Amino acid sequence: MGGDNAPDMVIKGADIALVRYPELRFLLVGLEDRIAPLLGTLPKLKAVSTVVHAEDVITGDAKPSTALRGGKRSSMRMAIDAVADGRADCVVSAGNTGALMAMAKVVLRTMPGIERPAMAQFVPTSRGETVLLDLGANIECDAENLVQFALMGDAFARAVLGLVKPTIGLLNVGSEELKGSDAVREAHAKLRAGVPGLIYHGFVEGDDIAAGTVDVVVTDGFSGNIALKTAEGYAKLFFEFLRAAFKSSLLAKIGLIFVRPALMKLRDRLDPRRHNGAMLVGLNGIVVKSHGGSDGDGFANAIGVAHDLCSNGFLDRIKEELAALGAPTPAPSQAAPV
């Protein structure tokens, strides 16, 4: 029920995703009166879907704390509950990010060894795609958080991009050892000293994101959010300037007829919808956040990210990496008899 054009856009996205991944089965959680008529026109999707009625909807401006307290019968909460209960393998939502994060953290809990979940997403680069995290879940981070983000980003790149040895970079304002905040320099020292399974490249700068210098760019939620949204803003501006350029002369208008197919391909390469689907990493469950302003195609991509994370054993991979790191495992609730 979340997002600018829900549930229509969500149902359409599920229908598109089903064509791509015929093995998908859906629990559609929300207002039955709204979902059922949409499903009536999509027999293939209807055949693989169960509607789970939820009477409440978390609004886009709800505070996370309010959503947590009062939102137990909301579509968002009930969808997360389905993952916690094992009725679903993952949840995909285009709703309120803060509420989704807060509810997912309470219901699914963080993995042993992980203090705080992070939000991760792919961005287009010169070499393909790079994972960027955190994207706003954690405004202030210490060195240990950043090291944990590196581990989670590594597992994400392996699971979704299929990389065997992803390289990790730590976002900073310069490549010299002296630069950056204490947290960044301390995390750099820890990663430099060696973390099992991780290939640490070192510091990277803002322009290394688009260059694809590394496969995973680690940063705090404040800088990550600003980097992602700055990139999205400039991608939009390029196309605006490009459109203006093609309208600027008769010659350009004629040329456009020839180059239109090539430009459509370019648009596709930079299209934010292709990169839709941020994952909340570090939880005992797969939670994917779609852009609220997404359309059906974009939402289908977010479902695709969730699908890849499930089928590539993302959660087990992170657990293994954390175990290799010697992270504490949770103590059993009672001592077993000897």
Add this chain to the structure above:
Amino acid sequence: MGGDNAPDMVIKGADIALVRYPELRFLLVGLEDRIAPLLGTLPKLKAVSTVVHAEDVITGDAKPSTALRGGKRSSMRMAIDAVADGRADCVVSAGNTGALMAMAKVVLRTMPGIERPAMAQFVPTSRGETVLLDLGANIECDAENLVQFALMGDAFARAVLGLVKPTIGLLNVGSEELKGSDAVREAHAKLRAGVPGLIYHGFVEGDDIAAGTVDVVVTDGFSGNIALKTAEGYAKLFFEFLRAAFKSSLLAKIGLIFVRPALMKLRDRLDPRRHNGAMLVGLNGIVVKSHGGSDGDGFANAIGVAHDLCSNGFLDRIKEELAALGAPTPAPSQAAPV
């Protein structure tokens, strides 16, 4: 002497700038043996230039503290000294940013009421240009620093863009009051409460930079540096993708013949050289930093920024705004007799 291709690029830049601003006069500070032959081929520039021999050069990897202690006979230091002595109205350098900042701060001092200088620059937007600051001079900032950056950005936009009522935005990860770090929220409250002469828009997000939502975007040096370099990285990627698109088919290659002039204009609109010239604001003197990798055209633009700041009374404007704010003025060194 600073930058990847100095002093050639610097001398070329001065020559280009002289065509644009015939009233310019230059002190060219550096190794005389290197500068004199270059000047020999440029009689017009030679006629308005004085070469000031400096035996040392601050290298790109020199630590600011080392440059401060040992760099008294360096071209960078002697050029700043010329501003302090009143022999020059401003200094333009493509050298080591950290060293430039440290030396300028010691030699020129910060203005009364300003704790820390900041680095400010224009970025292209949908509506024209926006001032972004700080760009890396201050990694961690408190609320008071951010408010001072707002004042300095305002004066910069008035002096160089000629805006009468620039609007100010504070960069954050969301537009809600609850978002962001303590420093950001506290600065927001101060600016919201009203600062004389400033038109405060409120929080802006990363995508508001390219959208041109406000005329001045205020942030700490870490986020600002990352936003600027991320934008530069994506501008580069965009043209890389565009070139690839035009090579992708015969049709596109034919079309390129027609659209080339329009694309050249587009390139120019996004060209980082057009936006070359970051200013160190908050000092008792005008210090402009050019990109180290700039060419002559880019360096001429940096000289243009310095020219505009001088001729539009930038320093006086900032002083007036600070005075209106009720900032403390420096106590006279001795009490005047009554």
